[in-house]
Amino acid sequence: MSFPILKTERLNLIEINEEHVASIYSIFSNEAVIQYYGMSPLTSVDQAAAMVKSFANGFEQKRSMRWGIVWQETGELIGTVGLNNLALHSKRTEIGYDLLPAHWRKGIVTEAVEAVIDYCFNELKLFRIGAVTFPQNKASFALLLKMGFEKEGVLKGYLYQDTESHDAFIFSITQPEWKK
Numbered sequence: 001m002s003f004p005i006l007k008t009e010r011l012n013l014i015e016i017n018e019e020h021v022a023s024i025y026s027i028f029s030n031e032a033v034i035q036y037y038g039m040s041p042l043t044s045v046d047q048a049a050a051m052v053k054s055f056a057n058g059f060e061q062k063r064s065m066r067w068g069i070v071w072q073e074t075g076e077l078i079g080t081v082g083l084n085n086l087a088l089h090s091k092r093t094e095i096g097y098d099l100l101p102a103h104w105r106k107g108i109v110t111e112a113v114e115a116v117i118d119y120c121f122n123e124l125k126l127f128r129i130g131a132v133t134f135p136q137n138k139a140s141f142a143l144l145l146k147m148g149f150e151k152e153g154v155l156k157g158y159l160y161q162d163t164e165s166h167d168a169f170i171f172s173i174t175q176p177e178w179k180k
Contacts, residue, residue, distance in 0.1 A: 013067035023077035036137035091127040
């Protein structure tokens with residue numbers, strides 16, 4: 001299967017490759033972006049190159065997919081949206097996203113996530129999409145609730161960042177609940 005390119009009104013969701021290493025470094029070395037990501041900021045371009053390779057490997061092995069969010073107006077890669085723990089045989093996945101702070105509060109993540117959810121339910125024929133957030137990440141879980149996700153509960157000590165374990169909220173949406 002070739003990597004699916006998705007388009008929205010303002011965005012192109014593209015396959016991330018070697019030409020995007022500098023952009024990936026810019027995103028994932030930004031402390032504001034990864035504050036609630038479950039990882040430490042990148043400190044080298046080599047780490048970004050390894051991350052890009054891991055995106056490709058995950059897609060090849062059908063266990064994840066990660067799109068670059070490209071702002072059509074400028075052609076700039078400004079964030080990513082992706083599927084983690086993709087289990088096609090079990091018809092489920094988890095969604096995650098990130099965006100450079102200069103583009104926050106413009107509806108960009110909502111637009112990207114909506115396109116990916118549509119793809120999951122209509123093309124991949126998944127039944128469930130989960131999302132895991134830090135409890136402190138109010139913007140993320142407000143977005144999920146607005147899109148129809150339900151909070152299922154707390155995963156104790158689920159995320160590890162900054163040398164300690166953190167609780168996480170788990171959200172989900174199922175295909176019948178999407179776009180009621």
